[in-house]
Amino acid sequence: MEPIPSFEAKGIIKNFGRIQALKGIDFTIYPGEVVGLLGDNGAGKSTLIKVFSGALSPDEGELLLEGKICRFSSPQEARDAGIETVYQDLALATDLDIESNLFLGREILKKGWRSRFGFLDRKAMFREVEDLFAKLNIRVRDLNANISDLSGGQRQAVAVARAVKWGNKLVIMDEPTAALGVEQSAMVLDLVRQVRSKGIPVIFISHTMPFVFDVCDRIVILRLGEVVANLKVKETTVNEVVQYITGSKQSDRIARLQQSGARP
Numbered sequence: 001m002e003p004i005p006s007f008e009a010k011g012i013i014k015n016f017g018r019i020q021a022l023k024g025i026d027f028t029i030y031p032g033e034v035v036g037l038l039g040d041n042g043a044g045k046s047t048l049i050k051v052f053s054g055a056l057s058p059d060e061g062e063l064l065l066e067g068k069i070c071r072f073s074s075p076q077e078a079r080d081a082g083i084e085t086v087y088q089d090l091a092l093a094t095d096l097d098i099e100s101n102l103f104l105g106r107e108i109l110k111k112g113w114r115s116r117f118g119f120l121d122r123k124a125m126f127r128e129v130e131d132l133f134a135k136l137n138i139r140v141r142d143l144n145a146n147i148s149d150l151s152g153g154q155r156q157a158v159a160v161a162r163a164v165k166w167g168n169k170l171v172i173m174d175e176p177t178a179a180l181g182v183e184q185s186a187m188v189l190d191l192v193r194q195v196r197s198k199g200i201p202v203i204f205i206s207h208t209m210p211f212v213f214d215v216c217d218r219i220v221i222l223r224l225g226e227v228v229a230n231l232k233v234k235e236t237t238v239n240e241v242v243q244y245i246t247g248s249k250q251s252d253r254i255a256r257l258q259q260s261g262a263r264p
């Protein structure tokens with residue numbers, strides 16, 4: 001029996017005025033799978049993950065989380081459902097410390113307090129940060145440091161740790177290594193593997209082909225708002241992927257349409 005996908009999108013259409021950004025996207029990801037989402041500039045990657053993470057509503061189509069239809073009218077609703085997104089700009093509060101960032105809006109309160117303006121249980125939160133960082137193998141010299149005192153790689157690690165802590169159904173990473181050096185990128189790739197080993201699927205957007213081939217199990221390629229290829233990493237090559245991205249190799253559907261003289 002086929003396992004139930006962790007997350008599925010069916011027939012997602014999104015238009016911006018006359019621009020058809022997504023033309024009916026189908027997408028599936030299974031537990032513990034890392035799927036690279038690739039495509040040239042303007043292919044529709046950001047729009048698609050905004051739909052997945054509740055930042056945009058699709059014009060048509062549906063999303064299913066563990067087989068159940070779900071609708072998100074805000075990023076908060078997607079987060080509450082267990083979908084966490086690490087954006088390129090990270091969205092960390094740089095003037096707060098690591099613990100505050102990990103728990104922002106979801107703080108642990110001391111017993112008896114209902115409002116977050118009551119007493120925060122800082123000890124419990126700090127213990128959780130220690131545990132989480134140990135589990136994920138994240139090394140930061142001072143766990144009390146403010147985000148502004150951390151390196152780019154360490155900040156990325158905090159953002160990923162937050163996603164792992166709360167994203168128990170799906171973690172989406174949009175160019176997580178874009179601003180990082182070699183060593184820091186290796187740390188982020190290692191984190192992706194750790195997330196996968198916990199059975200949580202990851203959507204990994206990157207333009208860096210060696211990283212994609214290093215960490216992904218499967219690659220989905222978008223071009224002009226359509227899925228043009230869905231390839232197992234073990235069965236493809238960088239060359240083939242680049243050909244799909246640039247359009248020099250076409251999906252079977254588009255090739256058939258062109259042969260028949262129709263416009264794809």
Ligand SMILES: Nc1ncnc2c1ncn2[C@@H]1O[C@H](COP(=O)(O)OP(=O)(O)OP(=O)(O)O)[C@@H](O)[C@H]1O
Pocket residue numbers: 016019020021039040041042043044045046047048
């Ligand atoms: N808010 C918007 N208003 C109008 N058009 C938009 C908007 N957002 C995206 N688009 C258009 O939708 C299409 C898909 O854009 P999108 O940003 O999703 O692509 P992308 O694959 O993420 O590209 P990049 O790698 O450059 O970020 C493009 O033609 C883009 O110009």
